[in-house]
Amino acid sequence: MRKLIDPNKEVALYIQLKDVFIQRIQNGEWGADKLIPTEQALMKEFDVSRTTIRQAISLLVQEGLLEKKQGRGTIVKPRKLIGNLGQLKGFAEEVLEKGQTPRSQFIRAEFKTDLHHERSMLNVEENEPILLVERIRFADDVPVALERTCWPQSIGNILMEFDLNEARYYEILEKYNVYLNRASEKISAINATIQEADLLGIRAGEALLEMTRLSLGVNGEPIEYTKTKYRNDQYHYSIELKR
Template sequence: MSTNRFKTTSDEALYLQVKNTLIDRIQSGDWKANTLIPTEKELIKEFGVSRTTIRQAVTILVQNGLLEKKQGRGTVVKPHQLVGNLGQLKGFAEEVMERGQVPRSKLLRAEFRTNLYHESDMLQVAQDSPILLVERIRFADDTPVALERSCWPESIGQLLMKHDLNEAKFYEILENDEIYLTKAHERIAAMNATIDEADLLAIRPGEALLEMTRLSYGLQDYPMEYTKTKYRSDQYHYHIELKR
């Protein structure tokens, strides 16, 4: 990069010009999540500005949650936080890809059960009717973001079980089979991670989680999906647009 890029004659302060350039590198993917950014000395040489200017720019990005200082290592790029929109029915994989990240799953369990009485009520199936239970860890790039526990009626479950559930995008599979979800009801609650949940999500026990419970419907308002997803609160938040 040319050192002429940052001009003292600009209406914008030098540290803000540097800050905006660093943001561009993060958002474009030039600087990947969890990787070290160049040292102060390297940035000073590249940009042709003072140490104070570099420190001001980096400090702002640390305060804004884009960068994180690691003792003994340097400054790293923080993973992007996922944003869920309460007005749209999307799957986890869709949300991750919209952020420019790669969705991935690790299957913990997939089995048909006949003793899931609450789930049977929610899905409006007979108490002894088999329900597919799928439990997965959901990742954005290589960061574990959520624990997902989804339940499906037997007919849908048989379709899903034909696929590799480590990689499966459930909504995409259904739509490819001309099965469409039309709406969903969601409930959001706050809770703390248990020891087992913390171990799976690579966090400390007791850290805050967001639990999203979703009941999705197909045509004729037929319940098709009952899912509880527990998100790391440092990796996920919801966006709600309110109008008056």
């Protein structure tokens, strides 16, 4: 790899190194949220001084590609997902649009009769079971969000016929002529509990972005009630305002 930089070039060595590091990030050799090689290893590989290595790394930290973690080292900073408040999309759709790979880790799926708030939001009868599905959502193997979704029994019966871990729920429902037409969302900032922090790989008390969504069908009937808690370093919302 020494040949990737040339001390005879007019371009400074740390700038050449920076370009090599960027290439490794872009091609996935240095994965998101993973530690990059130590300064000592990079010095040996490229036969340059520690100062040169640190200058290259410092530039990439400034540009938001790398991040120094106290007690760990330097990691590749994951790309933030950007949710558009004006569009009704699922998590997997948003991740794929950003060129990343979505994945889920299943926590549980069960019909419940004691979810009183959810029953009210979904406008279902007193004793009607509600399907509760909980998953951890990943982008490029980085945990991004905790998702808790509730569905009326009629919808839940359809979904339970499929693998709920990796399923794209909206696509399944559309095959059964169930279409989401619009949704209302509420967004708030909360702090991660010990359990939430453990599942998301962060420290307890760190800020989370909590999004609550009620999705309606073409006739205005409630179809889905979801509460998703996003890592603030992995996700932010964008909205276009007009006057």
